[in-house]
Amino acid sequence: MEFDRIIYNGTVITVNSDFEIIKDGVVGFKDGVIHLVESRKKDITLYDAGEIIDAQGGIVMPGLINAHVHLPMSIFRGLADDLPLAQWLNEYIFPAEQKYISRQTVRIGTLLSCAEMIMSGTTTCCDGYFYEDAVAAAVLETGLRAVLAQGVIDFPAPGVPDPLKNVEAATVFVKQWKNRSSLITPSIFCHSPYTCSTDTLKKAKQAADLLGVLFQIHVAETKQEVEQIQEMHGISPVKYLDSLGVINGNTLISHAVWLDEEDMDVLAGRNARIAHCPESNMKLASGVAPIPDMIETGICVGLGTDGCASNNNLDLFVEMDSAAKLHKVVKGDPTVMDAKTVIKMATIKGAKAIGLGDIIGSLEPGKQADIIIIDTQKPHLTPMYHPESHVVYAVNGADVSDVFVSGKPLVRNYLPINLDVNEIMRQAGSVGLAIKQMTAS
Amino acid sequence: MEFDRIIYNGTVITVNSDFEIIKDGVVGFKDGVIHLVESRKKDITLYDAGEIIDAQGGIVMPGLINAHVHLPMSIFRGLADDLPLAQWLNEYIFPAEQKYISRQTVRIGTLLSCAEMIMSGTTTCCDGYFYEDAVAAAVLETGLRAVLAQGVIDFPAPGVPDPLKNVEAATVFVKQWKNRSSLITPSIFCHSPYTCSTDTLKKAKQAADLLGVLFQIHVAETKQEVEQIQEMHGISPVKYLDSLGVINGNTLISHAVWLDEEDMDVLAGRNARIAHCPESNMKLASGVAPIPDMIETGICVGLGTDGCASNNNLDLFVEMDSAAKLHKVVKGDPTVMDAKTVIKMATIKGAKAIGLGDIIGSLEPGKQADIIIIDTQKPHLTPMYHPESHVVYAVNGADVSDVFVSGKPLVRNYLPINLDVNEIMRQAGSVGLAIKQMTAS
Numbered sequence: 001m002e003f004d005r006i007i008y009n010g011t012v013i014t015v016n017s018d019f020e021i022i023k024d025g026v027v028g029f030k031d032g033v034i035h036l037v038e039s040r041k042k043d044i045t046l047y048d049a050g051e052i053i054d055a056q057g058g059i060v061m062p063g064l065i066n067a068h069v070h071l072p073m074s075i076f077r078g079l080a081d082d083l084p085l086a087q088w089l090n091e092y093i094f095p096a097e098q099k100y101i102s103r104q105t106v107r108i109g110t111l112l113s114c115a116e117m118i119m120s121g122t123t124t125c126c127d128g129y130f131y132e133d134a135v136a137a138a139v140l141e142t143g144l145r146a147v148l149a150q151g152v153i154d155f156p157a158p159g160v161p162d163p164l165k166n167v168e169a170a171t172v173f174v175k176q177w178k179n180r181s182s183l184i185t186p187s188i189f190c191h192s193p194y195t196c197s198t199d200t201l202k203k204a205k206q207a208a209d210l211l212g213v214l215f216q217i218h219v220a221e222t223k224q225e226v227e228q229i230q231e232m233h234g235i236s237p238v239k240y241l242d243s244l245g246v247i248n249g250n251t252l253i254s255h256a257v258w259l260d261e262e263d264m265d266v267l268a269g270r271n272a273r274i275a276h277c278p279e280s281n282m283k284l285a286s287g288v289a290p291i292p293d294m295i296e297t298g299i300c301v302g303l304g305t306d307g308c309a310s311n312n313n314l315d316l317f318v319e320m321d322s323a324a325k326l327h328k329v330v331k332g333d334p335t336v337m338d339a340k341t342v343i344k345m346a347t348i349k350g351a352k353a354i355g356l357g358d359i360i361g362s363l364e365p366g367k368q369a370d371i372i373i374i375d376t377q378k379p380h381l382t383p384m385y386h387p388e389s390h391v392v393y394a395v396n397g398a399d400v401s402d403v404f405v406s407g408k409p410l411v412r413n414y415l416p417i418n419l420d421v422n423e424i425m426r427q428a429g430s431v432g433l434a435i436k437q438m439t440a441s
Numbered sequence: 442m443e444f445d446r447i448i449y450n451g452t453v454i455t456v457n458s459d460f461e462i463i464k465d466g467v468v469g470f471k472d473g474v475i476h477l478v479e480s481r482k483k484d485i486t487l488y489d490a491g492e493i494i495d496a497q498g499g500i501v502m503p504g505l506i507n508a509h510v511h512l513p514m515s516i517f518r519g520l521a522d523d524l525p526l527a528q529w530l531n532e533y534i535f536p537a538e539q540k541y542i543s544r545q546t547v548r549i550g551t552l553l554s555c556a557e558m559i560m561s562g563t564t565t566c567c568d569g570y571f572y573e574d575a576v577a578a579a580v581l582e583t584g585l586r587a588v589l590a591q592g593v594i595d596f597p598a599p600g601v602p603d604p605l606k607n608v609e610a611a612t613v614f615v616k617q618w619k620n621r622s623s624l625i626t627p628s629i630f631c632h633s634p635y636t637c638s639t640d641t642l643k644k645a646k647q648a649a650d651l652l653g654v655l656f657q658i659h660v661a662e663t664k665q666e667v668e669q670i671q672e673m674h675g676i677s678p679v680k681y682l683d684s685l686g687v688i689n690g691n692t693l694i695s696h697a698v699w700l701d702e703e704d705m706d707v708l709a710g711r712n713a714r715i716a717h718c719p720e721s722n723m724k725l726a727s728g729v730a731p732i733p734d735m736i737e738t739g740i741c742v743g744l745g746t747d748g749c750a751s752n753n754n755l756d757l758f759v760e761m762d763s764a765a766k767l768h769k770v771v772k773g774d775p776t777v778m779d780a781k782t783v784i785k786m787a788t789i790k791g792a793k794a795i796g797l798g799d800i801i802g803s804l805e806p807g808k809q810a811d812i813i814i815i816d817t818q819k820p821h822l823t824p825m826y827h828p829e830s831h832v833v834y835a836v837n838g839a840d841v842s843d844v845f846v847s848g849k850p851l852v853r854n855y856l857p858i859n860l861d862v863n864e865i866m867r868q869a870g871s872v873g874l875a876i877k878q879m880t881a882s
Binding site for chain 1: 518519524553554720724753759767769774776778824825830834839840866869872874877
């Protein structure tokens, strides 16, 4: 077979079911699909390929998967920090969203987030926001893979002034984007059980199931939310949502911080998926999700950054580091969340969590060629005993030199291909300036 | 005055007592000393300087200070992770140290750590290890500023086979390096209250006080240590050390994880300084030090990475991020450890903690020109509302473009000056290969 490209001279972290790590590995792909993952058996010039890429002793692995993000919110990065949640939301984020979220700023914020993700090794993300058609159009330009959902909330929202039409707007978005691009998978995102009525939640989930798409929702992010739902409905958020039929194998629950054992049993029993966002949960002081327990129960957990306003970056390598370390110290056990478990969260488990486990998340023949190369010729990545340890505990996004999505190069030798990053930053800077003037006044 | 160099067109985070942030700032220095920090008042060409450096809209701030590190241990980076502390130490770190720590490997590990620190914006570190004369010679080559201490432990140690001579060896080191270079400040480092006898602790502290140097020690890192000292001496590690006269204003206590209120009163009353190492404490599951409480009590707290074997990098920007977020979630309060507090830990408080508060830690006239420039022309640093927020929550070490120590350039436009990083990595890689073969067999 003639491959479009072959990558060699790297340590390949396959993330296949045996978590095979191939020291002098070769990865070959053609027409966007991986056809070869093996230990190099012959001189590299004997492989037949359009291009032969030298990974220079680095790490070759699946592109990372950000299981929960709000792409347009990058324009609010660092707008307000270190504040109580209510003040942060009510005095900064909500007013800024109300005044500055438009189809145009959503486009700019999305391009900015995509530029950041591409340059830090993330090849797929799962987003929920408003003006999602503008998000989708922007993501499509960048070449990233994404699951994208129009937000549903029972308040007037950007682009959806009448909350009575929120589920309809989400449905229209799904229909518009279904089968439009192999890289864009539409989805529906209900904000939360405390911002959506019982009726809205049921209607939105029914629509998602009818359309055969992923249903996303923030659940049990804060203790206050749990208390509020408990007071309103007499049961926990998870049990409340389950009673509405909202939780099943096509439901992605973000955060899931405040769960009791019964909640976990419900999630496991329904085969629900979780997007864990440790840095956002830490920064907002929301709490620590019981992730090691969930994983032990067999629940599928992916890793997300959440939006830039509460992180404040989209670097999944640093997020992996935080995930690994946070749970060790909270559990008082350095053996939990080992490097392999955490890499799986950011790759194959994330893929499964967002419904794309069959096509991405590992380097295996038949899977999409979503591949990154990590340049390990750096002091902070020297020496290298265990590549999986470096990925979690020492690499950061700036070490990613090459990125491919569906076999197409998005970054080569640190330079983004076909993306005018300077122009994106210029436009995002202008939006930031306007917002800054608003908050200063 | 004719300056050697002037940096302009950046936002200057001074970390002076008012934490002044100067938007279009100018920093001028001559003969290694800062003489000018002001808002630009005239055309930059009207300033008289040998070189005028354009920060290109980036952030100009004091070089970061790593208050606790073991430089040579970078050769063990990622050798073993995700293990119980005792197994990690006894099966990996101690055997590797016993077999592979020599004057030569100490030199290579130190150069590797210095390369990493220089390239990620750290200009000063505080180290304790063995063969410290080899550490000092290596640091001197790199141009970094450092407080360096020969380790004291009541076991046969690298270079000190007879524990009875450990305090003597530390004293010899201090005498050799006192006044040898303005960049190297010698110190004495007792490993801990559980690895040094009462007699050793007293003798080492007396020697440090007599020589007028900083005394460093690991204290209350783990719960097991506290229980052990409690069992042996009937009191907590802090109170035990205080009873020996070991704790005073020239004592730097690393970790300080397991403290009760009385311990904190002792530390505050004695004016002791703390080196907080959140990522190491997280990774080893040691616990969470009560840092917000200590700061409230007025205790001076700096920030350290600890050695590379338990982190696994020396990036103080990511360490700041972890410090800020960890305490928020543990305290359940997003307002603790705000960005300014955390930046102070990594700069002026760190400087004070290691005894150099008068000469470094802030950009003010009269202080040493230890200065870094952060390149903010990156998607993940766009837009910029608050530079201090970016420094803590979005920047990582790879964003540092320029580094000066005592006015001397160590990194310009991302390239290390006068340091053969490739050769250092080659040598460290060779050492790593030998260690890998040992652990594999």
